[in-house]
Amino acid sequence: SHYKIAVFVGSLRKESINRQLAHALEKLAGDRASFEYIKIDDIPLYNQDHDKQFPAQGTRMKGQVRAADAVLFVTPEYNRSIPGVLKNAIDTASRPYGDNAFAGKPAAVIGSSIGAIGSALAQQHLRNVLVFVNLAVMAQPEAFVHYKEGLIEADGTISNEGTRKFLQDYMDAFLDWIQVHHKG
Numbered sequence: 001s002h003y004k005i006a007v008f009v010g011s012l013r014k015e016s017i018n019r020q021l022a023h024a025l026e027k028l029a030g031d032r033a034s035f036e037y038i039k040i041d042d043i044p045l046y047n048q049d050h051d052k053q054f055p056a057q058g059t060r061m062k063g064q065v066r067a068a069d070a071v072l073f074v075t076p077e078y079n080r081s082i083p084g085v086l087k088n089a090i091d092t093a094s095r096p097y098g099d100n101a102f103a104g105k106p107a108a109v110i111g112s113s114i115g116a117i118g119s120a121l122a123q124q125h126l127r128n129v130l131v132f133v134n135l136a137v138m139a140q141p142e143a144f145v146h147y148k149e150g151l152i153e154a155d156g157t158i159s160n161e162g163t164r165k166f167l168q169d170y171m172d173a174f175l176d177w178i179q180v181h182h183k184g
């Protein structure tokens with residue numbers, strides 16, 4: 001089957017290695033999935049006072065999440081946690097109370113860093129949040145991608161064979177996870 005995956009990239013910068021990683025995973029999924037990149041750079045800072053007149057950008061994002069079969073988070077590590085822009089988007093999509101767009105969807109976490117531990121601490125913090133918003137988060141395999149110059153080519157090809165195979169297995173496992181957990 002073919003799945004629609006809502007993709008949150010936790011970095012806003014153009015040359016983001018995490019955005020490149022997301023494109024590489026999209027390529028590894030082939031025709032089994034389509035990635036919809038969720039725009040998070042215009043989501044207002046979450047303010048519970050605005051729940052009753054919910055910001056239009058938040059409503060748009062929640063619609064995109066609801067229309068997807070699954071959610072993929074590709075995040076950098078900022079100061080040993082997740083970037084504020086990503087947390088802001090997650091908080092927004094989970095609200096108002098009782099109208100959480102994530103509820104029950106299958107999800108996965110991955111990330112890349114130029115640092116040796118490859119975003120591991122950010123990913124672990126993120127899992128804590130995602131479990132609370134009731135996403136069915138894939139536990140294994142984990143993937144901490146240690147980025148080195150040239151790892152991901154412009155067309156999304158992973159140049160290192162070992163890393164390519166590892167990420168293919170990761171993507172295959174996520175697609176299996178979606179098959180088991182998605183609600184149609």
Ligand code: FNR
Nearest residue numbers: 011013016017018019076077078079080113114115
């Ligand atoms: C970083 N970086 C970083 N790396 C890491 O491994 N652990 C960390 O805690 C941090 N902290 C951190 C804080 C801030 C504010 C910035 C801007 C950067 C480095 C980070 O991994 C690197 O900049 C990546 O390239 C960011 O990901 P994108 O934007 O390339 O996807």
